Every structure is written in structure tokens, then in C-alpha cells.
Amino acid sequence: xxxxxxxxxxxxxxxxxxxxxxxxxxxxxxxxxxxxxxxxxxxxxxxxxxxxxxxxxxxxxxxxxxxxxxxxxxxxxxxxxxxxxxxxxxxxxxxxxxxxxxxxxxxxxxxxxxxxxxxxxxxxxxxxxxxxxxxxxxxxxxxxxxxxxxxxxxxxxxxxxxxxxxxxxxxxxxxxxxxxxxxxxxxxxxxxxxxxxxxxxxxxxxxxxxxxxxxxxxxxxxxxxxxxxxxxxxxxxxxxxxxxxxxxxxxxxxxxxxxxxxxxxxxxxxxxxxxxxxxxxxxxxxxxxxxxxxxxxxxxxxxxxxxxxxxxxxxxxxxxxxxxxxxxxxxxxxxxxxxxxxxxxxxxxxxxxxxxxxxxxxxxxxxxxxxxxxxxxxxxxxxxxxxxxxxxxxxxxxxxxxxxxxxxxxxxxxxxxxxxxxxxxxxxxxxxxxxxxxxxxxxxxxxxxxxxxxxxxxxxxxxxxxxxxxxxxxxxxxxxxxxxxxxxxxxxxxxxxxxxxxxxxxxxxxxxxxxxxxxxxxxxxxxxxxxxxxxxxxxxxxxxxxxxxxxxxxxxxxxxxxxxxxxxxxxxxxxxxxxxxxxxxxxxxxxxxxxxxxxxxxxxxxxxxxxxxxxxxxxxxxxxxxxxx
Amino acid sequence: xxxxxxxxxxxxxxxxxxxxxxxxxxxxxxxxxxxxxxxxxxxxxxxxxxxxxxxxxxxxxxxxxxxxxxxxxxxxxxxxxxxxxxxxxxxxxxxxxxxxxxxxxxxxxxxxxxxxxxxxxxxxxxxxxxxxxxxxxxxxxxxxxxxxxxxxxxxxxxxxxxxxxxxxxxxxxxxxxxxxxxxxxxxxxxxxxxxxxxxxxxxxxxxxxxxxxxxxxxxxxxxxxxxxxxxxxxxxxxxxxxxxxxxxxxxxxxxxxxxxxxxxxxxxxxxxxxxxxxxxxxxxxxxxxxxxxxxxxxxxxxxxxxxxxxxxxxxxxxxxxxxxxxxxxxxxxxxx
Numbered sequence: 001x002x003x004x005x006x007x008x009x010x011x012x013x014x015x016x017x018x019x020x021x022x023x024x025x026x027x028x029x030x031x032x033x034x035x036x037x038x039x040x041x042x043x044x045x046x047x048x049x050x051x052x053x054x055x056x057x058x059x060x061x062x063x064x065x066x067x068x069x070x071x072x073x074x075x076x077x078x079x080x081x082x083x084x085x086x087x088x089x090x091x092x093x094x095x096x097x098x099x100x101x102x103x104x105x106x107x108x109x110x111x112x113x114x115x116x117x118x119x120x121x122x123x124x125x126x127x128x129x130x131x132x133x134x135x136x137x138x139x140x141x142x143x144x145x146x147x148x149x150x151x152x153x154x155x156x157x158x159x160x161x162x163x164x165x166x167x168x169x170x171x172x173x174x175x176x177x178x179x180x181x182x183x184x185x186x187x188x189x190x191x192x193x194x195x196x197x198x199x200x201x202x203x204x205x206x207x208x209x210x211x212x213x214x215x216x217x218x219x220x221x222x223x224x225x226x227x228x229x230x231x232x233x234x235x236x237x238x239x240x241x242x243x244x245x246x247x248x249x250x251x252x253x254x255x256x257x258x259x260x261x262x263x264x265x266x267x268x269x270x271x272x273x274x275x276x277x278x279x280x281x282x283x284x285x286x287x288x289x290x291x292x293x294x295x296x297x298x299x300x301x302x303x304x305x306x307x308x309x310x311x312x313x314x315x316x317x318x319x320x321x322x323x324x325x326x327x328x329x330x331x332x333x334x335x336x337x338x339x340x341x342x343x344x345x346x347x348x349x350x351x352x353x354x355x356x357x358x359x360x361x362x363x364x365x366x367x368x369x370x371x372x373x374x375x376x377x378x379x380x381x382x383x384x385x386x387x388x389x390x391x392x393x394x395x396x397x398x399x400x401x402x403x404x405x406x407x408x409x410x411x412x413x414x415x416x417x418x419x420x421x422x423x424x425x426x427x428x429x430x431x432x433x434x435x436x437x438x439x440x441x442x443x444x445x446x447x448x449x450x451x452x453x454x455x456x457x458x459x460x461x462x463x464x465x466x467x468x469x470x471x472x473x474x475x476x477x478x479x480x481x482x483x484x485x486x487x488x489x490x491x492x493x494x495x496x497x498x499x500x501x502x503x504x505x506x507x508x509x510x511x512x513x514x515x516x517x518x519x520x521x522x523x524x525x526x527x528x529x530x531x532x533x534x535x536x537x538x539x540x541x542x543x544x545x546x547x548x549x550x551x552x553x554x555x556x557x558x559x560x561x562x563x564x565x566x567x568x569x570x571x572x573x574x575x576x577x578x579x580x581x582x583x584x585x586x587x588x589x590x591x592x593x594x595x596x597x598x599x600x601x602x603x604x605x606x607x608x609x610x611x612x613x614x615x616x617x618x619x620x621x622x623x624x625x626x627x628x629x
Numbered sequence: 630x631x632x633x634x635x636x637x638x639x640x641x642x643x644x645x646x647x648x649x650x651x652x653x654x655x656x657x658x659x660x661x662x663x664x665x666x667x668x669x670x671x672x673x674x675x676x677x678x679x680x681x682x683x684x685x686x687x688x689x690x691x692x693x694x695x696x697x698x699x700x701x702x703x704x705x706x707x708x709x710x711x712x713x714x715x716x717x718x719x720x721x722x723x724x725x726x727x728x729x730x731x732x733x734x735x736x737x738x739x740x741x742x743x744x745x746x747x748x749x750x751x752x753x754x755x756x757x758x759x760x761x762x763x764x765x766x767x768x769x770x771x772x773x774x775x776x777x778x779x780x781x782x783x784x785x786x787x788x789x790x791x792x793x794x795x796x797x798x799x800x801x802x803x804x805x806x807x808x809x810x811x812x813x814x815x816x817x818x819x820x821x822x823x824x825x826x827x828x829x830x831x832x833x834x835x836x837x838x839x840x841x842x843x844x845x846x847x848x849x850x851x852x853x854x855x856x857x858x859x860x861x862x863x864x865x866x867x868x869x870x871x872x873x874x875x876x877x878x879x880x881x882x883x884x885x886x887x888x889x890x891x892x893x894x895x896x897x898x899x900x901x902x903x904x905x906x907x908x909x910x911x912x913x914x915x916x917x918x919x920x921x922x923x924x925x926x927x928x929x930x931x932x933x934x935x936x937x938x939x940x941x942x943x944x945x946x947x948x949x950x951x952x953x954x955x956x957x958x959x960x961x962x963x964x965x
Binding site: 041044045047190237238239240241242243244253256257260261267269287288289290292294296297298300301304305306307308309310311312313314316330331333334338424425427463464465466467468469470471472473474475476484485 | 695702
């Protein structure tokens with residue numbers, strides 16, 4: 001939180017800041033996600049750049065007041081272009097002792113702690129595993145603590161509301177939001193509108209929520225404990241129309257936009273799984289756009305039904321997370337063999353096994369690449385930010401249809417639930433996607449289901465119901481062209497080579513890699529998926545210090561862009577931060593025989609840009625020394 | 630069903646140029662013949678039909694039918710077929726599967742297809758053995774069966790596929806036998822006329838690994854006394870002279886009646902709301918009672934694909950949205 005100027009003219013003084021990181025933390029039932037979401041919408045509408053990171057437990061409602069039940073929402077907003085939701089918060093809102101215990105250690109020194117004192121009884125402290133009240137034993141020294149009994153204040157504000165006490169208490173998050181709106185000079189109108197819409201059928205609830213928010217705002221305005229409000233000017237952003245978007249939402253919109261452009265209807269076969277379920281939820285609201293969603297009996301049926309739909313001429317899509325991808329493996333192999341379009345969305349989470357379902361990780365790359373029996377190549381794409389997920393969803397559909405291949409899209413929990421402003425595309429300028437169904441066959445001419453397009457090697461998409469094209473396909477090896485079952489050794493070799501070449505050919509149509517910085521230098525930082533923001537921020541800072549460091553981000557992981565080898569060879573050192581044990585680094589080392597240095601983190605959290613920066617600073621120093629020697 | 634612009638097909642139109650590769654003497658040949666015969670009478674065109682199979686001897690079936698065919702993976706045919714049927718409800722979608730494919734590895738998809746009442750016609754070849762993997766016991770093998778994987782006899786209790794399907798809410802359930810071609814052909818025709826999920830359990834002899842599994846009631850000498858043909862609206866009678874009948878006692882247990890009590894034989898109603906009589910017949914001991922063949926249950930109810938189609942149509946009617954409006958939705962703001 002860098003103070004740039006101090007102004008007067010506001011009752012209590014108004015400071016200009018260039019950025020703020022706020023973290024809301026409370027019980028799963030305290031409405032922290034909603035509070036954070038409201039602050040985010042308001043702030044986006046006020047023209048700041050913003051990035052968010054919801055961090056919640058897998059349990060829907062862990063026992064109230066306990067450490068595992070703490071749910072948090074971090075957001076960062078600024079007057080400049082930002083790439084991450086920030087590392088350490090400037091402001092922590094802690095709704096109970098447990099939230100304080102879990103998150104205080106990350107609050108910046110001298111940061112603001114807004115502490116709800118309503119639940120600091122002996123039992124509350126015990127549940128949070130505090131031996132003594134942290135407010136009186138000096139453990140809060142070093143932070144600017146603002147103590148407010150949110151429960152009492154909210155009840156007082158809602159004295160005339162007809163709601164019962166329990167319902168009134170549930171408005172305390174809005175009271176806190178009101179305080180923060182005052183502190184950060186935010187407009188309350190967007191939230192007033194949103195709450196009125198959300199609870200349109202419950203006027204008492206709307207009234208109580210708004211009264212609590214307004215009371216919080218007034219409390220901050222009038223009470224002496226709040227001395228200063230802060231202002232963050234709008235960020236200079238590329239002109240255009242924006243919308244705040246979460247990764248799962250953007251992925252859905254990318255699929256639907258591509259399908260509409262291609263003139264094809266989407267069939268989603270899916271089985272609920274964290275953190276991918278919202279894709280199923282959202283697409284199920286698009287029936288008016290011809291989107292059919294099928295909640296299957298299991299992960300296998302989900303992908304199998306999508307394959308069936310693709311075979312019948314729709315765009316088959318399935319959405320899942322790591323454990324589900326494992327279950328779908330055999331069926332994806334069938335799609336490889338049958339050479340049908342299929343889009344598999346894998347929103348990665350921390351594994352192995354059930355792992356930590358609500359935490360993020362990028363450890364399914366090798367599963368996506370190789371997690372099937374036999375030589376079974378598929379295209380693999382990765383989304384790197386919530387808004388980028390739109391373009392990646394779109395690209396996945398293009399590749400699946402134009403190349404007749406399964407495409408696995410890797411997102412992760414951090415992208416799925418994080419949000420950022422999205423510069424909306426010009427719909428007319430979205431790239432065209434051409435669906436070419438095989439035309440009806442002439443009488444007496446035997447249809448050749450594996451005759452190939454000479455350029456892409458894609459086979460024809462022959463929809464059942466088309467006269468003259470009856471044919472049989474399946475998981476058994478086929479003779480090329482005829483599609484008849486074949487155990488011929490030469491044919492099998494040829495077909496394996498052909499399926500690999502077909503995926504490799506996708507690279508022919510890919511644009512050159514964009515380097516963030518010079519195309520040659522000392523250090524190249526490669527990234528894929530969600531670490532993009534943290535890497536960009538770190539590399540940007542090192543570039544400003546004059547280091548010869550660049551970054552490049554891979555959207556296409558299979559096939560890789562053709563100029564990747566050349567780009568890597570232009571640097572003395574290649575570093576690859578990823579949230580796994582070095583999976584892409586391993587692939588690149590094997591493919592290019594370049595000494596790619598892995599920088600790994602597998603703690604279920606996204607990278608902090610400062611951690612990456614300090615690692616890269618060391619790398620830069622090493623490389624510089626080598627050069628001098 | 631035929632019209633001027635649709636050529637009438639014959640049985641041989643459904644044969645492909647592929648050599649049929651089941652073991653000589655396999656019951657699958659007879660089933661293929663009956664299905665081709667039945668299809669020729671349906672008035673469909675070749676390209677309107679899709680046959681989807683899983684894995685097993687039976688699942689080679691699509692290669693021998695001159696229709697669209699998709700030989701998928703073990704147990705998953707009903708799930709693939711559901712995707713096909715929902716994507717294009719106009720297609721006539723058949724699933725060919727076996728007792729291993731449908732009852733074991735694919736049990737989940739089998740029951741859920743029934744539960745949803747997807748318009749699939751499932752032909753389940755039950756030979757009570759694993760043939761393709763060379764002779765292990767299956768989920769329909771009788772207890773005590775000695776096989777390569779059960780040298781001391783299997784401990785498993787078998788499924789009754791009809792009882793399982795009744796429990797899953799199946800709306801058309803029937804049973805035929807490979808060697809009774811005309812009867813089977815008739816059942817295939819009835820299944821085709823049903824709108825929701827139709828399942829025919831077809832007893833099929835595996836002459837290599839389980840030869841004679843159904844001999845006890847299919848042999849000429851035995852069949853009249855051992856087979857109970859279910860005929861809609863007719864009493865449950867069997868025996869060469871229809872001199873035996875089945876009725877239910879006060880505890881709803883089946884009883885064999887003869888002579889003067891023949892008049893109390895239960896009158897079969899395949900469309901009955903309550904599935905209890907069908908369940909009672911599906912679970913009768915093969916040793917003590919005749920083997921019921923024919924239609925156990927036939928009740929129409931709205932299909933899954935019709936429900937889905939109606940939702941999509943209603944949604945389209947209610948809301949038209951351009952791609953631009955879809956993307957530029959919610960709270961948007963302009964930066965100049």
C-alpha cells in the first residue's frame with residue numbers, strides 16, 4: 001500500500017494509494033465470498049484494475065468458529081495494470097478468532113486489522129486454539145487494530161427490522177462491507193442494486209442487508225477510530241467494454257461462443273466435482289442457446305455420452321477435475337481411436353487422490369498428456385488467467401473440430417474461482433470455425449471413414465442419419481482409409497504415426513510465441529497456466545532493475561509452438577515455475593535437450609510473485625556471475 | 630410403414646461385407662439372423678439406425694450390420710448411446726451388450742439408462758459366462774459354477790437381469806432365446822415400437838465355454854414343460870397341452886396349478902402399473918418353475934430425450950439471446 005499523496009478536504013483526511021490488498025476472512029457461513037464479490041464488482045465498476053482469490057474449505061459448513069471452517073476472499077485493486085491478487089494483504093477483516101489465527105501471520109506489518117470482537121468468549125478462543133485472548137497478550141502489536149463488535153452494532157442498526165436475531169446476525173458481513181466502503185471511498189450503489197436483485201422476493205432481507213451496510217458506512221464516517229479514508233484512482237486500461245469474469249464462467253462463454261460461430265450445438269456430459277461443477281451449472285442455463293447438459297451417473301458416463309454426442313454430430317464436451325480425468329482416461333483413448341472431436345475441461349486441484357479439492361495445483365499435465373493406455377496423443381491447452389479462459393475455450397473448440405481430435409483444456413482452481421476485468425471481444429471479429437460434415441454418399445460408392453484431409457490428416461465427420469455413409473468405427477485398430485478392423489503390423493505402425501502426426505500438425509496453424517521482453521538475454525522464464533500473473537509481476541520488476549530477463553507463456557502444451565526451441569536457445573538460462581514437481585520442465589528437457597530449471601511449489605496455494613522474484617533474482621545473479629567468469 | 634420414396638429393405642440388405650468371426654456354432658449367429666429379419670420389417674432405412682456396443686463377443690455385432698455402428702469400450706455402450714440419442718432423437722439407437730459388459734463392468738450405465746428411460750433398445754446377450762476372455766464366471770453364472778477362475782466353484786450369487794432392470798425402473802423388459810428365432814424376431818419388433826428404454830435379455834449358448842447352459846429348457850423334449858410364454862391378456866399357462874398354470878398365493882408366492890384349479894392361473898398384464906408380478910416371475914427358481922419368456926413389462930412414460938428436447942425448445946421460445954448479448958451481460962463498463 002504505497003501512499004503517493006495526502007490530500008485534505010475530506011472530513012477525516014483522504015489518502016491516495018496506488019493499490020490495496022484486502023482479505024476478508026470468517027466462518028464458511030459468514031458470507032465472506034459474497035462480501036468479497038460485492039467489493040470486487042463495485043471496484044471493477046469504479047475503473048480499477050482488480051484481481052481476486054477466493055480461498056475456501058472443502059467442507060460446506062465446518063463446525064462454526066473452528067480453524068478448518070475459515071473461508072477467505074482476497075482482492076487487490078489498483079490504479080495500474082496488475083497481474084495477481086497480491087501476496088500479503090494490507091487489510092485483514094477477521095470475523096472471529098479462528099479467522100484471525102489462520103490469516104494474521106500474512107497481514108503486512110503495520111497493516112489494518114478490522115476485528116469483529118463479538119465472538120471472543122473463552123469457548124470461541126478455545127475453538128480457535130488460542131490459550132489466551134490475543135487482544136490482551138500483545139500478539140496484535142505491530143498492526144493497526146480496529147475492534148468493532150459487528151454483531152452488537154448490526155443488531156442495533158436493525159432494531160426495527162422484523163427479522164429474527166439469527167437473520168439479523170447474518171447481516172454483519174454487510175456492516176463490515178459498509179465500513180470498508182467508507183475506508184476505501186467506494187460507491188455503495190452497485191451493491192444496493194445487486195442485493196435488491198439477489199433477494200428480490202424477500203424485501204425484509206434486502207432492507208436489513210442495506211441498512212447494515214449503510215450503518216457500517218455511517219459508523220466509520222462518524223466514529224473516531226477511523227481517521228483516514230483511502231482512495232485508489234482508476235487504472236489506465238485499454239479502451240473498450242469490460243466485464244468482471246471468473247475463470248469457469250469465461251471457459252463456458254468461450255465454448256458457447258465458438259460453437260455459435262461454428263454453427264454447432266454443445267452437448268456437455270458432466271459429473272459434479274470441485275472445482276469444476278460451476279461449468280455444469282452455468283452451461284445448464286444456456287438451453288436457450290441450444291446447449292444440452294447431461295448430468296451423468298459418473299465421470300465415465302459423462303465423457304462417454306459426450307463422445308456419443310460428437311459421433312452424432314454435436315460438439316461433445318466434458319468437464320471435470322483430476323480424479324475425474326483419471327476415470328475418463330479409457331474413453332478419451334476411444335475418442336483418439338475413433339478420431340472424433342471432444343473437448344475435455346480439467347479444472348485442476350491439489351492431488352494426489354482426493355487431495356485438497358478446493359486448493360490449486362497444476363499437477364495433471366502429465367496425466368493429460370500421457371494418462372491413457374497405448375500411444376494416445378491429444379491436444380493439450382492451458383488457460384492462464386480467468387479472462388484468458390475464454391480464448392482457450394474458444395481455441396479448444398476450433399482445434400477439436402478442425403482437426404478431429406480430443407482436446408484437453410487445463411485450468412485450475414485458482415483460475416476457476418478467481419476473477420479479473422475482461423476486455424470483451426468484438427463478436428464479429430472472433431475467428432471463424434468451419435464444421436465440415438461429410439455430405440451424403442452416392443449410391444454404390446463405399447464410404448471411406450478414414451480417408452484423410454491431406455493437410456490436417458483429419459478424417460471426415462460422418463453423422464449417423466446421413467444417407468449413403470453407413471460405416472462402423474470403434475476402439476479396435478483400423479485399416480487407414482477403409483476403417484475396417486486390421487491387425488496388420490505395418491498398418492498399426494502407420495496408424496500410430498498418423499495419429500501422432502495429426503496432433504503435431506496443429507502446430508502449423510499456431511502464431512509465434514510472444515515474448516514478454518527481449519527475445520534474447522540472460523534469463524527466460526517460461527510459464528503455463530495460472531502462474532502467469534505472478535511470473536509477469538516478478539519479471540516486470542526485475543526488468544525495471546535493468547536485468548536481461550524475459551518471460552513467455554505457453555497456451556499450447558501439445559503440440560508445442562514451433563518456435564519454442566529457438567526462443568529458449570536465445571537465453572543463457574531457462575527457468576520454469578510451475579505448481580507441480582516440474583512436469584513441463586521434464587517434457588521440455590526431454591524434447592529439446594535444453595537444461596530447463598524447474599521452480600516448483602506444491603502447497604496448494606498459487607505462487608506469490610515476491611517468492612518468484614526472489615528466486616529469479618538469485619538466478620539472475622548466478623547467470624551474471626557465470627558471464628563475468 | 631413403407632412409403633413410396635423409401636425402398637423396402639430385405640434381411641440381406643442388413644448384412645455387411647465383413648466375415649462374421651464368432652466361433653462356429655455360437656448362438657450369436659442365430660441372434661444376428663433374427664435381428665436382421667426383424668430390422669427388415671421395421672420400415673427404416675439403413676442410415677437411420679445406429680448400433681452401439683461395448684466389449685465382449687456380443688459387441689462385435691455392429692460390424693455385421695449394414696447400419697451406422699460404433700464398437701466402444703467395455704461397459705460404456707449405454708452411456709455413449711445416450712449421448713447419441715440425446716444429440717439426435719430421430720435416430721434409431723440400439724445397444725448390443727452381454728452379461729459381462731452390461732451386468733458387471735457397465736452395470737452403472739445399464740441401470741441409469743433404464744432409470745432415465747432413454748430411448749435405447751438394448752439387446753443383452755446372456756450366456757452366463759465370459760467368452761471373449763476364455764471362460765470365467767459372469768454375474769449371471771449360477772452359484773457353484775466351476776470355471777478357470779473358480780476352480781472350486783463360484784461363491785457369487787447371480788443377478789436376474791430382468792429383476793435388476795425392474796428395480797431400475799425399466800419400461801420395456803423382455804426375454805428371448807437364441808434358438809427361438811421367430812419369437813426373438815417378434816420381441817425385437819416390439820422393443821423397436823417402444824419409445825423409452827427397451828431391454829431384451831437373450832439367452833445365448835456359448836458352445837465353447839458354457840455349452841448347454843439353457844439346454845434344460847430349450848431341448849425339444851423339455852421345452853413345452855419348461856417354458857412359460859408370457860402372453861398379454863392371457864392366463865399364465867404352460868405344458869404341451871397348456872395343462873399347467875401359475876398363480877400367486879396370499880403371500881404373493883408363485884404356485885403351479887393344474888386340473889380344476891387351472892382357472893385360477895394369473896392373467897398376464899405386461900402393462901401393469903405395479904411391477905410385483907413381473908418381479909415374482911423374474912425371480913422364480915429355475916429348478917422349481919418354468920422359465921418365463923416374452924414381455925415382462927411394457928409401460929410407456931416420457932423419455933429422457935423428449936424431456937430434454939422440450940426444455941430446450943421452451944427455453945429457446947422464452948429467451949432469444951445474441952452471442953453479443955450473452956457476452957456483454959451482467960455489469961459491464963466502458964473505458965474510453
